[in-house]
Amino acid sequence: MPDLKTAVIYYSATGSVHALAQAAAQSAEHAGSEVRLRKVRELAPEEAIASNQGWATHAQQTQDLPEASLDDLEWADLLVFGSPTRFGLPAAQLKQFLDTAGPLWGAGKLVNKVATSFTSAATAHGGQETTITAINNVFYHWGCILVPPGxxxxxxxxxxxxxGTSHVSDNGQVPPGQVELDAIAFQARRAVEIARAVKTGLASA
Structure with a gap:
């Protein structure tokens, strides 16, 4: 049985972050972790989604994927979060989910979980680094142990x-390539290794 539990939780509009999330989940599984792949709830109105063909297509393709819940956060030893950039910040959909974690934070149930994050942007300087560090700010408050790929x-x-892994989608027209997929696979594998070491160390302390 896997000795580690990983939650890969993401938001994706046109599919780039979804592709990276899938690669992260597969890598974590190959590294021996049990994995939950979860999308966060869509907040945008249907008219907005329908106005963008890529967005509408991706929403249809992933409609049956389970949505993230607070149980996923409490269950996991390792948290892997992904979001597209929105003016250098994570998308509101992911942020809204993070904001619901107050009860778990207040009860200390997120302390010592290992966490890592990744992103995709429409342009080469669209805020990849600031989006990742903005997500990581949440982890500081939760008392998580951050694992960047370095x-x-x-x-x-x-x-x-x-x-963290980042991708330039050219306004959703270019999916992640092999370099990006290999990078997120390494990031997830490294995070699993560190999370396993942390879990083992805490158990024997």
Missing amino acids: YADPIQFQAGNPY
């Missing part, structure tokens, strides 16, 4: 973002 693997010298 440059701890050769793929990072190609991907180039030590804060």
Whole structure:
């Protein structure tokens, strides 16, 4: 049986972050973790979604994917969060979910969980690093242990973002390529390794 539990929780409009989330989930599973892949609830009105073909198509394709709940946060040893950038910040959909975690935070149930994050932006300087660090600000409040990918693997010298995996989608027209998929796979694998070490260490303390 897997000795570690990982929740990959994300928001994606046109599918880029979803593709990265899937790759993260697969990598965590291959590293021996039990995984829950969860999307957060959509907040945008149907008219807005319908006005963008890529957004509408992705919403239809992922309509049966389970939505994230607070139980997923409490269940997991490792939290992997992904969001597209919105003016250098995570999307409101993910932020709204994070904001509901107050009861778990207040009860100390998020302390010592390992956490890592990733993103996608429409343009090369669309706020990838600030989006990741904005998500990470939540982890500081929760008392989590942050695990960035750094440059701890050769793929990072190609991907180039030590804060977390990021992708440039060219306004949703370009899906993540092999470099980005390999980068998020490494990030998830590294996070599983660290989370397992933390869990083992705490259990024997």
